[in-house]
Amino acid sequence: SRSTMPLVTRNIEPRHLCRQTLPSVRSELECMTNITLANVIRQLGSLSKFAEDIFGELFTQANTFASRVSVLVERVDRLQVKVTQLDPKEEEVSLQGINTRKAFKSSTTQDQKLFDRDSLPVPVLETYRTCNTPPPLNILSPYRDDGKEALKFYTDPSYFFDLWKEKMLQDTKDIMKEKRKHRKEKKENPNRGNVNPRKIKTRKEEWEKLKMGQEFVESKDKHGPAGYPSNMVYQNGSIGSNESMDMNCYPPPPQTDSIVPPPPSFPDDSLPPPPLEF
Template identity: 70%
Template sequence: MPLVKRNIEPRHLCRGALPDGVTSELECVTNSTLAAIIKQLGSLSRHAEDIFGELFNEANSFYMRMNSLQERVDLLVIKVTQLDSTVEEVSLQDINMRKAFKSSTVQNQQVVSRNSIPNPVMEMYQRCDKPPPLNILTPYRDDKKDGLKFYTDPSYFFNLWKEKMLQATEDKRKEKRVPLMPMSDARSDLLAAIRRGIQLRKVQEQWEQEAKKEPVGNDVATILSRRIAVEYSESDDDSELDDNEWSD
């Protein structure tokens, strides 16, 4: 719902009940209408004065800011023209010893506060009905909360904004923590692979040492050749026996 900043009153010129005992109703209505018009002109002039006052304050603030900026620019121009790179040599240590630049610009805060409310809005606020006196019930509450805040709470929107800002900050903090987990997993996988490679290397070295300790010729080809040699030697022995028998 839009908020009307300035209202010109009275809004209705000819509305109103005529007093009793009026002999000329038309003359009474005309006089009351003229009186209402005069009141409207007075209200309009008051609002016009307030508008020009706000414009003057804004223009004065703008002028002060521009004057301060011009003074800073003039000082900077003088300082720049006085610098001579061929004469003055600034060491790196001197640069590090200098204080960092700090802006003295004052930012506007609490723009929507009680002190920044325009005069017409403050007058409208003062004419509003006061809330019911629910604060007298606060001592009888067990949770020690202000009873009036259940009816009206000016700090509600600020607290809601604060909760959203804190939640957004917490979400960003969690997002920054999440990428660290894959790095830790990658490191753990790398360490596990290194350990596995070391174990395989140890097993391989152990097999090589055991192979060196075993006697030479235990492979399949050597065993078969030995077996054939044994069988051949046995066959030779049998032939020799047969020859001896024949010789006898």
Template identity: 70%
Template sequence: MPLVKRSIEPRHLCHTALPHSIKNELECVTNISLANVIRQLSSLSKYAEDLFGELFNEAHSFSFRVNSLQERVDRLSISVTQLDPKEEELSLQDITMRKAFRSSTIQDQQLFERQSLPIPMQETYELCEQPPPLNILTPYRDDGKEGLKFYTNPSYFFDLWREKMLQDTEDKRKERRKQKVRGVGLHNRWVWLISLKSHTYNIHNSILYGYVQSFFTPFWLLCRLLSLCVSLNELFLLT
């Protein structure tokens, strides 16, 4: 739905009821039309003056920004022309070093206040009809709500935006909590797997040691018996 910022009044030149005492209706309609044309020209001149005033303010702001930019360019050109690479030695680290330029950021606040309304919009707002006095019924309500807010509520969209922001914040908090719990559970699972793996490794080593010991024990005894027999044989030969 378009919002008309400047409306030329009156829009209808001849939509006027004629009194019954008028004898020449054509002449009366002509005079009324001419008078409404003059009123339209007056309204047009008023809005033209307001429009050129806004253009002047925008041009002044743009000129200020251009002048500020030109001053910065002049300072930079002076620094570049005065720079002598023969006198000032630059290291390799300084050549490869890059510094990002950061300009001063000016944030605009409170853009949609009543004082920031353009003059035509302010006049249109003042021509609007006042809401009905429903606040007189507020003391008789049991829920404690204002009666006028059921007819018009200027803070409705702000409250809706605030609820959405709070809900998004709560959802992000829950998501971080889930990720934290998931991370702790994954860490515990890894610890359990590592402990299970080490325990299984110890069991396998014990079983393997038992197999090796059970296999090599008879062989070791046999070797000891053979060495003992050889020693006895040598003893008998010496005697």
């Protein structure tokens, strides 16, 4: 987990009750008891002060919330009266009248300068005022050759804002670079995303097939496309090779041991007469 620096808004003082040097007295135990009781009373006073501050902030926030709720209740009451007075049977609004009306525009104002110096809570402001001022290093800025402020090497309030701005600018550059890369790839390969989709069979095509007769459809489905047997045609429409076909669909080869019948003999009378000599 990421470790965060805690921001302590209220410190109860004194933190240590008995850590003090004793003066030269005859009864050290009695002196230490009185010092401890006095520090306890001081802690109770500091606690009561912070409690009053906390309850004051809660009262201010509750008062602001109550005022916002009262304004919202008034708006709801006015809207309720306006809705009950509307009668759709009597008031007919035409389409032209709807288009000519102005659109609703909210009049709420957004809060700004939330992290201004004046918006600091009182305990944080008191803690800030107790801090030591930075050393006057700005007197060394005119002697620098790089033009940077010397005080920013010691303390820089705008460091986190500059870091956030640099990160946002880098993210914007990366996004623009990625868009240019995709645009360039799209120009080089315009048909990259165009894939020939599979043709979808519709009911109209089925009726077109049945228009010529059921026997033509059955014979076409039986033989497959282009007259090929159906066992050579795959589901994607490709034609299989001869090796993938079943050997049972072909007649068996002739046997070498079988006797070849002799050619038919014709009698001499059946021969045609020779051609006449001219």
